[in-house]
Amino acid sequence: MKKFIVTHIKAISLTKQKIHDDIIHYLENKESIPAFEQYVKDREEYIKNIWINVWLNTASNEVPGKEKRAFLRDRGFVTKDAERKLINQVFRNEIRNYQPFEAAEWLNKTYGRHSEKWQACYEKARADYFVRQEAQRLQREAHAINDRIETEVEKIVSQHEMNFYLRFRHFMASRLQEDLKTKTRFYPVDTEALETQLIEAGAFDxxxxxxxxDFFSELTGEIEQVWRWEFEYEVYGAVYEQLAADYLLDVTLQLIFDNLSEQIKHDYKEVNGEVLTADTLMDQLDHLFSDMQWDFLAEFENEELADLLPIASLPFDEEVHGGLYEQAKAAREQRKAQELAEIERKxxxxxxxxxxxxxxxYSPPVGRNVRCILHIGETNTGKTHQALERMKQAKSGLYLxxxxxxxxxxxxxxxxEGIPCSLKTGEEEKTSPGARHASCTVEMFHEKDFYEVIVIDEAQMIADKDRGFSWYKAITGAQAAEIHIIASKNMKPMLIQLLGDSEYELIEYNRDLPLQVEQTPFQLSDTKKGDALVCFSRKEVLETASRLKRNRFSVSMIYGSMPPETRKKQMQQFIEGKTSVIVATDAIGMGLNLPIRRIVFLKNEKFDGTRRRLLTSQEVKQIAGRAGRKGLYPIGKVAFTSDIQKMTFLLEKEDQPVTTFAIAPTSAVFERFQRYSRDLGLFFELWEKFESPQGTKKSSLSQERELYELIRGSEIEARLSMLDLYGFxxxxxxxxxxxxTKQWLVTMKAIINGTDLPEPHVKTGTLEELELSYKAIGLHLLFLYRLGRQTEALYWERLRETISEGVHKQLQAEETSIKKKCKRCGKKLPSNYRYQICDACYAARRDNKYRRNKKY
Known part of the structure; x- marks a missing residue:
């Protein structure tokens, strides 16, 4: 309890001090000494309460918690496990009456019974009061004189600012002329490596x-410290900033001081007891000189060397230099006005x-004499089947x-089924004898072709930022007696809007088979026959399939980069029951009707090319809708590995209507552009600036622009028409x-040079090599068909089928997971390794970075 006792003594001392301070404050502004009794009467409430306030606050803050608990235990309180807040509260209550200090009694003993002490206290209070008042008066006078000085300086600067700037301009121009004549120009080999020696580039011109x-951006050859441990090459801009500051302090400051009135200098001395000097003025008005420095420097930087260098050798004369400056400024402003006018004209x-x-x-056409049948509904409801049945009955038909x-x-x-049909997908063309029906990817649609029935599938893809315009062209430009458009429910308002005054029939579809969400989180060990496990990358598909195979499951796989022929074989194995489980990316949600008992979402997020994000409601429905099969699985089951409540909400949520569609350049747009220019680079610039009409969004054309930058200004651009070049x-x-990309560029050069097209690089070892070979052949075929070399394409189509069969066989192997390798040295890494490079390569890279820093 030692601290408790010491604190009590301290509280008594503090109480006495506070009462003494209160007496001084009470007496200091009294013209005559009041009676002690009058003070006690006036401050009765304060005197009564001062002790308890000081004691409680001091004890609460300074007595340790251990002593507080001991103090309470001595008084019968149980303190074990009690909260600190409760201990403090009880402690304050218990110490209120502990050995109270009688402030009134002490006050009376000290001052009430000793009138001479009361008198001395009064005299000290008054003396201190007068001293403080005088100090405050002097401070007010000092502030007043400083305000007067600042006002007068501002007035001087306003009156003589042109003179000050002309002198500054003359000085800086003289220094500029000297530097241009005497200094050496430098440039660094590597601007980011300060240890690299600068190379001299001769004299300045x-x-x-x-x-x-423009000159200020040149290097001086020195290194400048810009922030603690950060250094960079010094430029003349930094040198001239310091020159400007020094000149203003040495010359302009003295000019301002000389123009100050003698009266204000006299008044300053009277108030402060010392002479006003230029240095004192600088300390007081630093902010004004700083503003002047940057204003003058900014104006000087904008001046042209052709105006500055001629004045460097002229003696300073305000009238002469002022006239030259006004002429230069007027000419500069005129040029600027002309430049702005030119910009506005452009x-x-x-x-x-x-x-x-x-x-x-990009406005929908009007007055089309077509009849449209809209097949609107959920996934797996027979929409496409109904439309295709009608197309098969027609004399001619097109499926997009x-x-x-x-x-x-x-x-x-x-x-x-005995209906001759041709195929056109960009990578392949197959013609059946006597065919009046065709099946194409939507990008192959041509507005001038007429069919009795055209079927446009998955029309909600019109909202896709890169491919959507192909659906827009087909929907608004198809020429047929009947156009069947298949879309999800949220596409209905947009479709009706796009059709304008065309006649249409609306057929809406609902699922006969209900979807049932399982309420228990799915684990891979829960996999059963008929399941489709969905993840969102090829790597995850292969690794999941590999794990299932090790658990004796037979597995089919589907992912976006898989060859279509391989994908078809994988699907067929699942349909025929040769495999019991299918592992797929979200590619499974697009038009694939399979006997799936249960859709399992192994992930709830996907990477969309820009960021990793939660699946949208439409994506969840599109994929989950593949669950269930009439006559086999009367209920479609859906399972999630986590966040079941959130994902169920997305599955059941009503879709937001599609309100925008994607647009892209059309042949008509290119034809109009070529009346003005044949520069494809300018076309891309205009496309970037073109404001997409309301309800539309522009295609980014990111691939087209990326490839264009590879051949911009080259012979490839010069030798091809703009339309042909854009097609490639x-x-x-x-x-x-x-x-x-390299294959594309090499092939383009071969086309321009009239040489044989380079054969695609084909390797048939690993799964990755087979898939890359398939893609390479696919790109080669795109070129062949675009160049009209269908006969030559037949060989490569057969080879691609062989590659596809190789992919299928690889997928049938026991081990399908990707062999993870270090990106730098190629060393094999564990499949669950977190990083892209091995530990050794990481350590080597870190050591190299350390050595570079240490060298500097």
Whole structure:
């Protein structure tokens, strides 16, 4: 309890001090000494309460918790496991009456019985009061004189600012002329490596610089510290900043001081007891000089060397230099006005050009004499089947598919049923004798072809930012007696809007088989026959399939980059019961009707090319809708590995209507653009600036622009028409594969040079090599068909089928997971390894970075 006792003594001392301070405050502004009794009467409440307030606060803050608990235990309280807040509260209550200090009694003993102490206290309070008042008066006078000085300086600067700037300008121009004549120009080999020695580039040529700011970006050859441990090459801008500051302090400050009135200098001395100097003025008005420095420097940087260098050798004369400055400034402002006018003129021309090229190109056509049948409904409800049945009955028909696989499926189905049908997908063309029906990917649609029935599948894809315009063209440009459009429910309002005044019939479909969400989180060990496990990358598909195979499951696989022929074989094995489980990416949600008992979402997120995000409601429905099969599985089951409640909400949520569709350049747009220019680079710039009409969103044309940058200004661009060049840029392949981009570029050079097209690089070892070979042949076929070399394409189609069979066989193997390798050295890594490079390569990279830093 030692601290408790010490604190009590301290509280008594503090109480006495506070009462003494209160007496001083009470007495200091009294003209005559009041009676002690009057003070006690006036401050009775304060005196009564001061002890308890000081004691409680001091004890609460300074007595340790251990002593507080001991104090309470001595008084019969149980403190074990009690919260600190409760201990403090009880402690304060218990110490209220502990040995109270009688403040009134002490006060009376100290001052009430000793009038001479009361008198002395009064005299000290008054003396201190007068001293403080005098100090405050002097401070007010000092502030007042400082305000007067600042006001007068501002007035001087306002009156003489032009003179000050002209002198500054003359000084800086003289220094600029000297540096241009005497200094050496430098440039670094590597601007990011300071240890690299600068290379001398000879003398400066004033003609290389239009303004002073242009010269300020040149290197001085020195290294400048910019922030603690950060250094960079010094530029003349930093040197001239310091020159400007020094000049203002040495010259302009003295000019301002000389212009100050003698009265204000006298008054300053009277108030402060010392003479006002230029240095004192600087300390007081630093902010004004700082503003002046940056204003003057900014104006100087904008001046042209052609105006500055001639004045460097002229003696300073305010009238002469002022006239030259005004002439230069007027000429500069005139040029600036002309430049702005030219910019505005070009903007107006550009706006007119954009309107002329794009105009109303993306408004739905009017007055089409067609009849449309809209098949609207959920996934797996027979929409496509009904539309195809009608197409098969027609004398001629066209099926437009979202995927090459679906186009191939319809092509084979019609030919099997005795209806001759051709196939066109960009990578392949197959013509059946006497065929009046065709199955194509939607990108192959041509507005001028007429069919009795056209079927457009998965029309909700119109909202896709890259491919959507192909559906827009088909929906608004198809020429047929009947157009069957198949879409999800959320596409209904948009479709009706796009059809305008065309006649249409609406057929809505609902699922006969209900979907049932399992309420227990799925684990891989729960896998059963008929399950379709969905993840969102090829790697996850292969690794999941490998794990299932090790558990004695027979597995089919589906992912986006899989060859369509392989995908078909994988599906057929599942349909025929040769495999019991299917593992797939979200590609399973697009038009694939399989006998699936249960859809299992192994992940609830996907990477969409930009970021990893939660699945949308439409994506969940599209995939989950594949569960269930009439006559086999009367209920479609859906399972999730986590967040079941959230994912069920997305599955049951009503879809937001599609309100926008994607647009892309049309042949008509290119034809209009070529009346103005044949520069494809300008076309891309205008497309970027073109404001997409309401209800539409522009295709990014990212692949086209990426490929264009590879051949911009080359012979390839010069030798091809703009339409032909864009056609090659628009070939549907993935530029994310470096090898594919190289193949595209080499093939383009061969086309221009009139040499044989380079054969695609084919390797048949690993699964990855087979799939890359398939893609390479696919790109080669795109070129062949675009160049009209159908006969030559037959060989490569057969080879591609062989590659596809190799992929299928690899997938049938026991081990299908990707062999993970270090990106730098190629060393094999464990399948569950977190990083892209091995530990040794990481350590080597870290050591190299450390050595570079240490060298510096």
């Amino acid at each position: 004033p003609a290389d610089y239009q303004t002073a700011a 903007k107006a021309e550009e706006k007119k050009l954009i309107e002329g090229v794009f105009g109303q190109a 598919a979202p995927l090459r696989l679906l186009a191939l499926e319809v092509y084979e189905k019609l030919n099997t 840029l628009h070939l549907p392949f993935s530029t994310k594969e470096l090898g594919m």
